[in-house]
Amino acid sequence: MSEANPTVELKLPIIENMELVATQTSEVVSKHMDLSEEKTSEISMALIEACINAFEHSETKSEIYIHFIISDERLTIKVIDKGKGFDTSNVKIPNIEKKLKSNERKRGWGILLIKELMDSVDFESSTDGTTLTMVKNKINNE
Amino acid sequence: MSKIIGTEEKGGVVIISTEGYLNKDLAIAVMEEATKYIDNGTTNILINLSKSNIVNSIGASIIIELIEKLQEVNGSLSFCELPSIIEKTFKIMGLTKYCDTYENQEAALEQLT
């Protein structure tokens, strides 16, 4: 944890479409870091999905937290909810059929999208909440 | 916030244009609008997303249902003027296999009518 990296912290109320507030911030941060248009929109998309997931996990809590950590090599975004958490070993790429049986038709896509659009994704979940950490590198590694 | 800005019919193709965030509400609105036409026999629907800049997976999955609905009547769903991030998202979710995308409305109509 380097103190040297500037961090932007957002507290986002759990209201429908609030994720757009987060994307506004991510766009500005992204431009500040001179990230390309393409990367900027990928970050926004991933962030939308992460927020929607966090909203779902939050249950009775009323806000989620987003941290944008700016470094020379990358933008790290942490999306934190204070819900009751889930079993991270069970996060699989969507199996829509099983999920479609309920009205939760959206489930599962979010994580797939985040994994495809960002350079790395990590989860930490406990009974106090869940933190999703995703990273977009400034330079392409592949 | 986001809405359908217009619906028109040209040569048997129904064009629905949207504006703003293609979220669950907007997608449902599109679905309902499209259903009206499908029930009346329309089989070709074109969605113009030029004024929509972003989508979420819930909206996209409702669009998938629209594709299925159209396939049931042997119809098809097409898109034009897809912002690249929306196209990317659709690709990841696998739905681009099931519909055609066009650069702009004119090109789309040329093919579809």
Added chain:
Amino acid sequence: MSGYIGQFSYLTKLSTLTKKLEFIRQQTGFESLGVAYYTKKTFLKHIGGLEFIAPQPIQRDIGLEDLFELSINKFNKLGFNETLKNNKNFKVILKNLYLDEEPIGYIFLKTERELQTNSENKTESILYLAEHFDGFINSKHSEYKSKQQSRILSNKLLEIESLIDLTEIIYNQNDNIEGLFENILFTFISTLNASSGMIVLKDEKSGFFNVISIFNIPEQDSSRKIIRASKGILKELNTNMTSVLVEEVKKYELLKFAEKNSLVGPLISENDLRGAIIIANKESISGINRYTKEDLRLFDSLTKKVSLAYENIKLIDSLKNSTKLVDNIMSSITTGIIKIDVLGEIEYVNDSAEKVFGFNTEEVLHNHYMAIFIENNDLISLIEKIETDPKVVYENNFKIKDLNSEDREINLTLSPVFDENNEFSGLVLAFEDLSNVNKIKSTFKKYVSENIVDELLNTEQSLELGGGKNKVCMLFCDIRGFTAMSERMNPEDVVSLLNNYFQAMIDVVFENNGTLDKIIGDELMVLYGVPIESENDPQKAVNTAKEMFVKLEEFNRNNSSKGYPEIKVGIGINYGEVISGNIGSDRQMNYTVIGDNVNLAARLCSHAKPGQIVISKSVFESLDDKSGFKSMNPIELKGKSKKVQNWIFDAKN
């Protein structure tokens, strides 16, 4: 018994029986001769005696004819429990027919009223004919059974052959999933005489099913339809997870190409529907036929095989990936690991092992350890020892030579490995390279006495190198008149002299467990109490100071013979609270102390004349051995309002 009844209903369809009956009618002239069989729906109880005659009116109601089928109702109506002989009405003589000792029907003959007197003859005839018929039916049945057997056998043969085909196809697949499934589809189609079919596989990402191979189905937009397990035929498969013979093909989108019925089977992996095989339109000479239950059985066993094989293919793929994962994990751990098999050949080497020994995995793999460790006889002996007496061995600070003949030290653990029969099957070497640790130790030891370093490394105490307040005893040692002295010498000589001097002084410092803070020019600053506080830091400092003078005297004596000038020093010592820590910036940082008490120590030092040790009150009070220290007049120091008490020890005395 009930099981038998339905089994023989095929007899009604045998044209040979009808022909036989015809023949017998002609031969006997019994035009009214007929045979009736019990079918599934008939009464199965053995009725009364062997012979029975039904009353005429009943017969008329039923309308007894050749080879007609009797339903339960009609049978009951017939009331065969009663035999009505001597009935003046139109009579029928019936005789039960048996197959495998089970009644399966009866043969009957209408009798003419006029020929009543000959009814005896008729009865005899009927009995005779019945026996004949029994025999005939029995032989027909045996024929039928043997045909069935041979059909079962040939189906089994077909099944085995197809399974062999499939196995070959699957074993020969080389990452070309599409080609594999095309071959599989062909096998199904030829085995089951289908004229059309397709195989769909689930796309792992999107969850939709894609058509992976197709045969003789018009493309239409079958490739573009969204196929999900939540609807259509796949939903059925997903719920039941078993092959089905589908009759209502028009109901399902995917089966629209089928004309009669279709065979659909699931590909299952990890209890999840991963794909489906669909075939239809069974070809025969007469055109398209329906598939039968037997076809379904064969189809099912083939599908199960494909399902299993597909699961294995995916397991192998994921195994390849997890092998990669294991490799990744292995390469990231810093413990070197070398596995030697039972023959003594190197079986596995991880990245860290490569680094320590300096070899390349490709070079050492499958080579014998004696060749690889040729410069490490001790290591070879150890391994040999374990091979003969398998047990775990630990060696600390084990010396090895790497491939560049450079010396290294490792902590080594050798463990023998046993197979499932508890036989020795090799051993694993696990080791940590101590070179780095040693490097750090030795560097660190340049600043701190060895004892402290060892103590630090041994205790769990975390090195509070960050800022902290500590009670520290500071010793400053200055060379008096050094500048003047150095002006008269060559620079090289100055440096050399200084270094030798410091060498001697620092030896003394370390012997007393002091911490060298810094050397500034000719000034030496030593700390007692950090990084680890001890019982009597001031005493240690004073001891150091006294010993320094002793050593200095010796030093000077040695030097004077070489013509070097005599070095004279003054020492100041203070004890008190200071702030200690790593002070500086990222690029230049020192562990040091700051505060008033530090300044005081320095001032006391500058106050000391050559050969003197000047100490403060706090030092004096802490000393066990105060001998030699004289109390002096309090001195006035810059920046201090009060005069400072001090005691002086004169080394010249």
